[in-house]
Amino acid sequence: MDLFYVLLVLLVVTRAFAEVAERLAQPALVGELIAGIALGAVVASFPGTFPALSGLGDNEVFITVTDLGMFFLMLFAGVEMQPHKIFERSAGSLVVALGGMVVPLGLGMALGWMFLPESDLRLAQCLFLGVALAITAVPATVRILTDLGQLNSKIGQTIVSAAVFDDILSLMLLAWLTGIIGAAEPPGLAEFAVLSGKIVLFFAVTAFIGLFVFPWGGRFMHRLRVPELEMSAVLVGAFAFAVLAEMLGLHFIVGAFMAGLYFGQKTITAESHERVRQAISAMTFGFLAPIFFASIGFNLDFAPIAEAPLFLALLILFAFLGKIAGAGAGARLFGFSPGESAAIGVGMSPRGAVELVIAGIALKAGLFADGTGVVTQLFSAVILMSVVTTVVSPIILKRVFGSAGKTGNGGGIWFPE
C-alpha cells in the first residue's frame, strides 16, 4: 500500500467534506462519512484510475489504521468522561440499554420472518437481523456527542454508557449466533453462562486494576525519568485492557474505553491528564478518526435499493423506531422528558463501525452463502442501514440540541470567533 499517498488523499477529502458539513450546520462526522461514500463511489466508477485506493477495505495495513482510529476514539471517550457520573447513572443506563436492545431485536427478527425465504439458516439469519438492529456503534456515538459538545451532559453520559452495555449484550448474542451457524445444535445455557462469566471476569479484573493498580502506577511514575512516560502509561493500560477484552470474547473497543475511564485525574496529576487528553484528541480527531469514519462508507453496495427496496426501507425505519421506542421507554422510566428520551433513542441509533465488524463475522461464518431472494441482499442492506443511521442520527441530534455547544472538541482554543 502507498501508505502516505492513501493517508494524504483520505485526510484531505474527509477534512474538506467535514468543513462543508460544519458550514451547513451539521456535525463534522456527517461530512467524513459522506466523504468516504463519495470517494468509494468515485474509485469504484473508474477502476484502474486509482489503483492505490481500490481494495482498501480488505487491505490489512489500512484495517490496522482504522482499528487504531477506533481504539483512540474509545480511549478518548473514556479519558474525557467522568467515571463517577457514569457509574451513578449505571442503573438508568442499564434499563435504557435493555430497552434499546430488546425492542430492535424483536423488530429485526420479525422483519426477517416476514421477508426471508425458508432455509436451514433462516433462524440464524433472523437472529442476525435482530442483532444487527440491537447494537449501537459506540465510537460513532462518542464522535457525534463530541462534535455536539454533549459528551459530558446527562443525556450524553446516559447514551454512551447505555451504548457500551448494549454492545456487550449484543456481542454475547453474536457469540451465541456464530455458535448456531457453526454447530450442529445451538449452544445451550452452559455456553451462555461461560460467556457471561467471562464478561463478569473482564469487568472485575479491569475494575481491580483500574481502582488499585492505576493509582499506584501513577504515584510510581513520578519517580521515573523516561520522557513522555504519561502517554506510554495510558497506552500500556489501554493496550492491556484491549488484549484482555479480546481474550474474553469482547471487542477491543470496550477495553480501550474502560482503560480511559479509570485513567482519571486522581490517577495522575491534573496537568498530566490534560496533556494526555490534548495529545489523544489531536491525534484522534485530527488524524485517525476522519480516516476511520471515511472507511465505513468506502465499500458501499447500493444494489439493495433496486433489488429489495421495501425490505431496505423497513430495515432503516425499524432501526430508528426500535431504538426510539425501546431506549426511549427506558429513559422515560428514569425521569427523562419525552423529548430527551427520543433524543437518547436517536443517539443510540448509529450502527456505524460495529455493524461492519458484526456483519463481517456473519459473512465469514457463511450466513449468507447459497441464499436466494432477499438473502442475497442481506449483507449489503445491513451495511447500508448502518451507514444511513450513522449519517442521519447526528443531523437529527444537532436539531434537538439546537445551538448549544456548537464547535467540536478543542476547537474553541484556536478559532478566533
Place this chain on the structure above:
Amino acid sequence: MDLFYVLLVLLVVTRAFAEVAERLAQPALVGELIAGIALGAVVASFPGTFPALSGLGDNEVFITVTDLGMFFLMLFAGVEMQPHKIFERSAGSLVVALGGMVVPLGLGMALGWMFLPESDLRLAQCLFLGVALAITAVPATVRILTDLGQLNSKIGQTIVSAAVFDDILSLMLLAWLTGIIGAAEPPGLAEFAVLSGKIVLFFAVTAFIGLFVFPWGGRFMHRLRVPELEMSAVLVGAFAFAVLAEMLGLHFIVGAFMAGLYFGQKTITAESHERVRQAISAMTFGFLAPIFFASIGFNLDFAPIAEAPLFLALLILFAFLGKIAGAGAGARLFGFSPGESAAIGVGMSPRGAVELVIAGIALKAGLFADGTGVVTQLFSAVILMSVVTTVVSPIILKRVFGSAGKTGNGGGIWFPE
C-alpha cells in the same frame, strides 16, 4: 497480527529498558535499542513460544507502524528546529556532510577491496559497503539529540542538517548502485543528472509550498471550523511532502522533515504551534519511536562475530573513524573546536534505521546472491555495524555533553524533581 498484544509487549519492554538506561545515565534510546535486541534474541531462542512476536520484521502491518514512527520522529525534528538557523548553517553543514560522506565512502570501498572475493558483483559490493558507511541515520540522530537536550544547539543543528544532506547524497549513490546491479552496463552521467535534477526539483517545490502556500494556509485555517484542524493541516503538509519525496526518488523521511521545518511559528499562531508540537511529541516519544527503535535490533544475526570477526571489527572501526575524520574535518574548517568537531563526527555515526532500508534494497536487488566467503556475512555484518554505531554513539555523546540538558523532551513538565 495480534496488533494490541504486540504493541503492549513492545511498549512495556522498551519503556522498562529505557528507564534502566536513564538510571545508568544513558539516553533512553540506548535502552530501547537494547530492548529490541533482547526481545528479538528471546523470541528467536524459543521458537513457537511467542508466535505473535516472531517474524515481525517481515510483517507488513508492523513495518507500517515503524514507518509511522520514523515519519513522526522526522516531523517532530522539523517542527522543533528553527529553520532560519538551519539555513544559516547550511554552508557549514554541506561541507560537514561532504567530508562525512567522502571519507567513509572511501574507507568502505577500501575495506571491500581488501576482503571481498573476486566476482562480477565485487565492484557493486564494494560500492555498497561505501554507501553503507557514508549514510547517517537522521531519525536516530534526532532522537539522540532530543534525549540529550541538544537538538537546537549549534552542534545539534549542524549534525542534523549535515545528516539530511548526507542521506540525500547517499540516496543518490544508492540509486546509481541499484542501477549498476540491475543493468548490463553502469548508468552514465545522464542518469546521474536526471537524479540530481529530481532532487533539486524536490527542494524547489517544497520551498515554494513551504514559503508561500503554508502561510496562506495558516491564515485560511483561521476561518475554518473543523475540530483539530491544526493537526490535520500539519499532517496533510507532511504526507504531501513525503509522497513528493518518494515520487522523486528520495526517502519519505526527508519530506516529513522539510514539512515540519516550514511549519514554523509564522505559519500558524504560537499557541497552535505549541499544541501540535506537544501532541506530536507525546505520540512519537511515548508510543511510536520506542517501537520503531526496538524494531531495529529485532532481527539481529550474530553470525558475523564468529564467521568474519576481523572484517566486522574493521567495519565498525571505520564507521566511527570515517565520520570523525571526515565530518570532523569539515566542522574544523567552519570554526568548531577539536572537541566539538569530534562530537559532530560521533553524532553523525549512527546508521540505525536508514541502513536497514538501504541494506534491504541491496538484498532485494540480489547483491549478495551466490556469494562466497565474507559476502555471505556482508548483509548481517552491515546490520550489526548499524546497530552498534546507533547504540554506542549516544553513550559517547552523553559523556561529551556532560550533564547539560539531562532529561529528554517534555519530561521537565511533570517530573517533580
